[in-house]
Each structure stands twice: as structure tokens, then as C-alpha cells.
Amino acid sequence: xxxxxxxxxxxxxxxxxxxxxxxxxxxxxxxxxxxxxxxxxxxxxxxxxxxxxxxxxxxxxxxxxxxxxxxxxxxxxxxxxxxxxxxxxxxxxxxxxxxxxxxxxxxxxxxxxxxxxxxxxxxxxxxxxxxxxxxxxxxxxxxxxxxxxxxxxxxxxxxxxxxxxxxxxxxxxxxxxxxxxxxxxxxxxxxxxxxxxxxxxxxxxxxxxxxxxxxxxxxxxxxxxxxxxxxxxxxxxxxxxxxxxxxxxxxxxxxxxxxxxxxxxxxxxxxxxxxxxxxxxxxxxxxxxxxxxxxxxxxxxxxxxxxxxxxxxxxxxxxxxxxxxxxxxxxxxxxxxxxxxxxxxxxxxxxxxxxxxxxxxxxxxxxxxxxxxxxxxxxxxxxxxxxxxxxxxxxxxxxxxxxxxxxxxxxxxxxxxxxxxxxxxxxxxxxxxxxxxxxxxxxxxxxxxxxxxxxxxxxxxxxxxxxxxxxxxxxxxxxxxxxxxxxxxxxxxxxxxxx
Amino acid sequence: xxxxxxxxxxxxxxxxxxxxxxxxxxxxxxxxxxxxxxxxxxxxxxxxxxxxxxxxxxxxxxxxxxxxxxxxxxxxxxxxxxxxxxxxxxxxxxxxxxxxxxxxxxxxxxxxxxxxxxxxxxxxxxxxxxxxxxxxxxxxxxxxxxxxxxxx
Numbered sequence: 001x002x003x004x005x006x007x008x009x010x011x012x013x014x015x016x017x018x019x020x021x022x023x024x025x026x027x028x029x030x031x032x033x034x035x036x037x038x039x040x041x042x043x044x045x046x047x048x049x050x051x052x053x054x055x056x057x058x059x060x061x062x063x064x065x066x067x068x069x070x071x072x073x074x075x076x077x078x079x080x081x082x083x084x085x086x087x088x089x090x091x092x093x094x095x096x097x098x099x100x101x102x103x104x105x106x107x108x109x110x111x112x113x114x115x116x117x118x119x120x121x122x123x124x125x126x127x128x129x130x131x132x133x134x135x136x137x138x139x140x141x142x143x144x145x146x147x148x149x150x151x152x153x154x155x156x157x158x159x160x161x162x163x164x165x166x167x168x169x170x171x172x173x174x175x176x177x178x179x180x181x182x183x184x185x186x187x188x189x190x191x192x193x194x195x196x197x198x199x200x201x202x203x204x205x206x207x208x209x210x211x212x213x214x215x216x217x218x219x220x221x222x223x224x225x226x227x228x229x230x231x232x233x234x235x236x237x238x239x240x241x242x243x244x245x246x247x248x249x250x251x252x253x254x255x256x257x258x259x260x261x262x263x264x265x266x267x268x269x270x271x272x273x274x275x276x277x278x279x280x281x282x283x284x285x286x287x288x289x290x291x292x293x294x295x296x297x298x299x300x301x302x303x304x305x306x307x308x309x310x311x312x313x314x315x316x317x318x319x320x321x322x323x324x325x326x327x328x329x330x331x332x333x334x335x336x337x338x339x340x341x342x343x344x345x346x347x348x349x350x351x352x353x354x355x356x357x358x359x360x361x362x363x364x365x366x367x368x369x370x371x372x373x374x375x376x377x378x379x380x381x382x383x384x385x386x387x388x389x390x391x392x393x394x395x396x397x398x399x400x401x402x403x404x405x406x407x408x409x410x411x412x413x414x415x416x417x418x419x420x421x422x423x424x425x426x427x428x429x430x431x432x433x434x435x436x437x438x439x440x441x442x443x444x445x446x447x448x449x450x451x452x453x454x455x456x457x458x459x460x461x462x463x464x465x466x467x468x469x470x471x472x473x474x475x476x477x478x479x480x481x482x483x484x485x486x487x488x489x490x491x492x493x494x495x496x497x498x499x
Numbered sequence: 500x501x502x503x504x505x506x507x508x509x510x511x512x513x514x515x516x517x518x519x520x521x522x523x524x525x526x527x528x529x530x531x532x533x534x535x536x537x538x539x540x541x542x543x544x545x546x547x548x549x550x551x552x553x554x555x556x557x558x559x560x561x562x563x564x565x566x567x568x569x570x571x572x573x574x575x576x577x578x579x580x581x582x583x584x585x586x587x588x589x590x591x592x593x594x595x596x597x598x599x600x601x602x603x604x605x606x607x608x609x610x611x612x613x614x615x616x617x618x619x620x621x622x623x624x625x626x627x628x629x630x631x632x633x634x635x636x637x638x639x640x641x642x643x644x645x646x647x648x649x650x651x
Binding site: 016017019020021022023026027057058060061431432435436437438440441 | 506508509510511512513514515519531532534535553635636637638
């Protein structure tokens with residue numbers, strides 16, 4: 001019984017507009033569109049359609065539209081079409097359900113329930129087009145007291161990452177995304193003076209030139225890690241966990257491990273790249289400290305070390321431990337964070353919303369008097385510049401964006417990254433698909449996104465009468481909660497709207 | 500002078516360049532739907548995609564400095580504009596002998612095919628090439644080419 005073979009989407013072709021030019025046929029890697037040799041008309045079979053919108057976007061006459069298939073089962077709120085389809089697929093396969101990107105489950109968004117403040121009458125707002133506005137951010141351990149030498153230069157400051165916009169591109173490995181996608185992000189990060197992150201896939205030889213805007217990652221699989229790699233970037237990130245799959249490792253299937261990926265990851269051609277769930281040498285904060293200091297030794301204490309964890313229930317205590325283990329930056333990934341492949345149930349049911357995790361960590365580190373010893377970077381669910389501003393007001397030093405950056409490159413969040421057939425040339429290693437993303441175009445779009453958000457952040461800061469991002473950081477008085485319970489307000493450390 | 504330059508590493512083989520070239524040279528100028536639905540015989544695209552395996556690229560006229568088609572033309576109808584450097588065919592003088600088609604090493608000249616048998620080629624759409632404008636991946640660019648970087 002092929003219950004699961006039903007089409008999930010409906011491809012609608014307006015025959016009055018379709019000119020049978022075949023662009024859709026040539027662009028669909030899932031072979032949904034085809035030319036009917038008999039009638040010479042372009043037709044489609046939507047069974048394999050993933051709703052990536054490639055055909056819709058490239059159709060020169062706007063003849064195509066994709067909608068959710070009208071197929072419904074019994075009108076049941078408990079047994080939705082998605083729940084029943086999942087069971088049908090598993091009844092056939094006996095396997096774990098895989099998916100890509102971040103959770104699409106309907107869950108409360110705390111960002112959406114927080115409102116920002118603005119100046120009226122009693123304090124002047126600032127026009128960022130007329131007056132200077134400072135977004136420059138330094139990430140890294142801050143000394144308890146600033147010492148200046150005779151020339152007025154700061155002394156004994158631990159290594160810092162200097163960014164002109166409090167937004168960095170989060171870790172996405174070569175393998176999970178294409179070299180053209182990474183090149184786009186690396187170029188945009190360089191242009192806008194921020195950072196991209198290699199993820200756990202090593203550093204491709206063509207990307208070493210972006211080193212001063214690179215954060216290199218060391219994950220449980222240790223792929224591509226050697227001394228050149230560690231020294232190539234401006235900072236090193238130890239990846240413990242990821243919001244889309246807390247507590248589990250990674251698996252890049254052998255089909256995606258072509259010559260370039262194999263060389264970069266330092267693994268045999270065509271072999272599966274398996275990242276274990278834990279780091280096999282880290283079973284305690286003391287073990288983590290050993291790795292942190294090994295990396296610091298290897299790079300002569302010149303680079304800040306970041307530790308990335310998924311937001312989980314005891315995140316505040318864990319963050320405190322990470323700060324005390326000697327990390328310079330802690331990166332926290334919320335449950336909405338994206339990925340190239342993850343078990344569906346883990347993605348949707350494990351972890352914490354980043355807003356609560358961030359507030360809890362910032363509060364805890366302040367209470368313990370160690371907030372200045374570590375910078376806080378959050379990711380997983382940052383969708384626009386207002387989310388960035390709210391995250392900073394909750395206490396973040398900067399944010400990571402992954403999905404938003406990929407959307408800028410063309411991604412339409414179809415969640416099929418794990419199939420390797422990304423029609424947008426992002427989550428694929430197939431040469432004919434990879435070339436669909438021209439890195440010059442990608443870099444321009446990603447840089448535009450950063451610039452656009454930078455302008456918006458300045459507008460919102462100006463509205464609040466603040467002329468430096470530093471003055472907003474952890475300034476929770478600028479936030480008010482709408483429709484939240486007392487405990488949610490307490491954890492977020494904000495007042496209810498109207499208070 | 501400005502020429503169409505190809506970046507074959509980013510050509511995705513969608514053939515939108517061909518489609519828009521056809522519409523640009525149809526009687527329903529630029530109107531894709533009318534061109535494809537109502538034009539009795541559609542003009543041939545003057546830019547074509549060559550494809551083999553993973554490689555594909557568009558082949559536009561390079562407006563060669565020492566153009567083989569100009570030299571080969573038996574009536575002097577194929578000429579090079581001294582100002583713009585564009586190679587063009589004068590339909591009044593062309594006798595459709597197709598020597599230019601045989602002479603062009605890039606296969607960039609085609610038979611008109613709709614109303615006549617004249618040889619036609621890329622006319623840069625009046626310095627507004629539709630193939631370049633509609634290329635979704637910027638694999639075609641319209642830019643100034645110095646004499647040193649001459650492609651012809």
C-alpha cells in the first residue's frame with residue numbers, strides 16, 4: 001500500500017499564460033514538470049513536488065502557482081493530515097522521519113509578544129540619518145578593569161572579535177551547503193565587517209582568504225581540524241550542540257562526500273561523515289576547559305574561543321560552567337534553529353525557545369557577577385531586525401542568523417535540505433545545481449540583508465533615544481510583554497505592557 | 500564598446516535567454532505570451548545554449564573585431580559599425596547565401612526563418628540586451644570590453 005505517495009502540494013499551471021517554454025522542466029531537480037511528447041505541452045506530476053518555488057520564480061510568464069494539496073482527511077484537530085501522513089510513511093519505512101531547516105511547529109513566539117519602547121516628549125529620539133549611531137560590538141572576554149598605557153591604549157585586553165553590525169552568519173558546513181553558498185556568506189561577511197562560521201565541515205582551500213572574517217568550528221567529528229585550520233580564522237567555536245537537534249550528532253551521507261568535501265573534511269571519498277552525539281573527550285566542564293585551553297595553546301591565546309550549545313532546560317547553569325571553563329564567547333541556539341538534516345521529532349520537541357534561554361543565561365551570569373567575562377551570542381529563530389533588537393535588549397551581545405541568510409540567497413524553506421536536491425544551489429553538492437547560485441549575486445544579496453537590518457536597527461535605537469547599541473544591551477526596560485504569564489515575564493525579566 | 504560576455508560557470512541552462520531573445524525579435528515585441536501563442540512562425544533565438552553533461556553556456560555573438568562573417572560576406576551586407584563596434588547585417592543587401600553562417604566559428608548567426616531566409620544575428624536589442632536582463636543568475640553580463648580583452 002503506497003499511502004505515502006500522495007502529493008503534498010498542488011502545482012497549478014495557468015494554461016492561458018503557459019508558453020510551454022520548458023524552463024520549469026529544466027529547473028526542477030525533482031522532475032515534477034515534463035514535456036508531453038505527444039501534445040508538445042508542458043505538464044506536471046506533483047507527487048515529488050517539495051514546494052521549493054524554483055519553477056514559480058523562474059517561470060517567465062508567471063503561469064505557475066503551488067499550493068498545499070486540497071486533500072483532507074476527517075476533520076480532526078488531533079489527527080491532522082501531517083500527523084496521519086507521518087504515520088503512513090513510518091508504517092511503510094520503519095524508520096526515523098528526517099527533515100531540514102528549523103521547527104515549523106506552532107509554538108508561542110516570545111519575540112512577537114515583546115514590544116519595544118520609543119521616546120516621546122520627555123526624552124528626545126535620535127535621527128540616525130543626521131546623528132552618529134554606534135553598532136560596533138566587541139565579542140570576547142572583557143577585563144574587569146581597563147588599563148591604559150602612556151599613549152592611552154588599552155592594555156592586557158583578551159582577544160576580541162570586532163563587528164560593525166551585531167549579526168553574524170551561523171555555522172553551516174561545507175557539505176551541508178554548497179561552496180557557492182559559503183563563498184556568498186564569506187564575501188558578505190567580509191564586506192560588512194562581520195563573521196561567517198565554517199560549521200564542522202572544515203575550511204575549503206578557496207576560503208582561507210576570508211580568514212579574518214571566519215569563525216572556524218571544532219565539533220565532535222573533528223572534521224577538517226588541523227593547525228592551519230585553527231589558525232586560519234579569527235576565532236574558534238567548539239560545537240557542543242545545535243538547536244535543531246540538541247543531544248544528537250550529525251550524519252552527512254556518503255553520496256554528498258565528493259572530492260572537495262572529502263579533502264576539506266579530511267575523510268575518504270564517499271564515506272559517511274558521522275559526528276558523534278557527544279564529544280568523546282568531554283564529559284564534564286573540566287573536560288571542556290581542557291579543550292578550550294588546548295585550542296588557546298594551539299593558537300597562542302590570540303583568538304577568542306566560543307562554545308556553542310543548544311538551548312536546553314538547564315541552560316543557565318551550563319552557561320555559567322562554560323564561562324568558568326575559560327570560554328570567551330558562548331553561543332546559544334534556540335529550538336527554532338535550522339539544520340541540513342535532523343530527526344523531525346527531535347527538531348520539533350527538544351530544546352527551549354531562545355528568548356527564554358537567553359534571558360535565563362544573562363540573568364544567571366549577572367547574578368554570579370561573571371557576565372563581563374563572556375560574550376553572549378544567540379541564534380535560532382532570528383527573523384528580522386526587530387528580533388535582533390529584542391535579543392540585544394534581553395542581554396545578547398550579538399546574534400547568529402542562518403535561515404534568514406539562506407533565504408537571502410534564494411532558499412524558500414521547503415525543508416528538504418537533507419535530500420541534496422536543493423533547486424536553489426544551496427543545500428546540494430550536485431554540480432549542475434550548485435552553479436545555480438552565483439556567489440557574486442549571493443554575496444550582494446546577503447550583504448544587502450545585513451545593511452538593511454543595520455539601517456532598521458539604527459532607526460529603532462534612535463526611536464528609543466539610544467545612540468549606541470552598548471546602551472541597549474541587557475536594557476530590559478526597553479521591553480514590555482504582551483499576553484504573557486507572570487512566570488514568563490519573570491524569566492524574561494521584563495514588565496507587562498502597561499506597567 | 501559594450502559586449503555580451505558569458506560566465507559559463509554560472510549558466511544554469513534554463514534557456515530564458517533564448518526565450519526572451521525570441522520575444523524581442525518577434526512581431527509582438529517583448530510580449531512572451533503573444534509571441535509563443537500567436538506568432539505563426541516564431542523567430543529563431545540569436546543566442547543559444549550549448550549543453551553537454553554538467554557544462555552549459557550561452558553562445559551570443561561576440562561582435563568580433565576581425566569578424567569572419569564580415570570578411571566572408573559576398574555582398575557587403577554584413578558590416579561592422581565603426582562607432583559602436585557592433586556587427587550587423589543589412590537586410591536590403593543580404594542575398595541569403597549564408598556564407599556568414601558557415602564562416603562564423605561560434606555559430607552565432609542563424610537563418611531568420613519566419614518571413615525570409617535572410618541571415619540574422621544578435622543586434623544587442625538596441626544596447627538593452629534582453630538575454631542579459633532576464634538571465635536569472637547573471638551568467639550573462641553586458642559590459643565594456645577593452646581592446647586587449649577583445650573576445651573576437
